[in-house]
Amino acid sequence: MQPVRSILTPIDFSDNAGKIVKAAAYVAGSFKAELHLVFVVQNFEDYSGFFVPPVNLPNLEEELFASAQQQMEAFVEEYGEMLKTAGVPAVTSKVVSGDIAEEILKYAARKKIQMIIMGTHGYKGLERIMFGSVAEKVVKTACCPVMTINPYREECEENVT
Template structure:
């Protein structure tokens, strides 16, 4: 990985056109909204990290917290085994009550909700919409490869359908809000991620690193149609765009009194983000993503999803309207 981002959707050339339109730093808001949190949790041990960090974030940011569990409905099974259904229902409510007691002990305002249905991700997104939730928090299964997370994962589907930002917390992650890494490419998706990062950093007193990764694969793809000189010019232009995006974001954060540093890398965006997060000991990675996209578009190997499935720390997917 060379010291020289593109988080999900666009190329740096597209970003240059975007910047020329004059829509950039003016969209930044230094007060990210985390007043209403929705924790989607089941009885799995993989959710412990999400539970722990939801309570921590709610306490640090004086947020209200709703804890939700979904009981999957199967009419045939329910009719054949009502006693098992009752047992599951009791266990879910016991699970929620245990979280509520932990919240009470931590001094966090907490409400619990049980919903029934055959599509957990849709119910979670609907609950968030109805409650005007500002952030959904979810756990993540063990790192078993990209395909398993992407194929039918409730977490991935929630990211695609939710009306708000989604925080994904691995089981062992320690989210203290002390060190945040945000990836930007200068697009409106990157700007939205930086805006959210600035708000959280200012509110929680975090150290903020602003990263841009110039993707090496885009340069390699030019071998057939461009001369070496042409490639060098394109790389130089992309580097300048990345440096400009980082500098503008860094200056904006500094004006808000945030402790901030900037970093530009070259290579695969997902690898660059993960390496930088490890080097900076980040406990939160923030990335931009589209608004409601549906599974087909969400699961096309985007940088955001690749980072979520492999990151050792929590990842916040910041939603932007399509």
């Protein structure tokens, strides 16, 4: 296996995203690897079988993309000091749009990512049933090792005792 010099961490700006990034920063710092943070804006085309999209859909998608870029900047700023302290040599952030799992895999291939670190939980309820688990799709089809992190792990440990 080749040395790990680049790690991809998909984020979703949820409360759990911070836990995932902290774990990814620890691993990236240990390997002295560049960390890529990626957020995928889900395409509305994926919902086309469920509703008739409004005429102004392109404007809405552009607004969502712009909002996601602002959130990404704020996220990187919020965790910037922690990433430096963890020894992460460089951080790249990117917002893309499309199918979440597919875009994660495309980004990893394009950037020759050597490891993906992501949360096991994202979608909940009906959305997970309709679209499946993003983590599961990535684990099954990625061309590099994938480390999954259960963001609820601490809660599990507390409930075991």
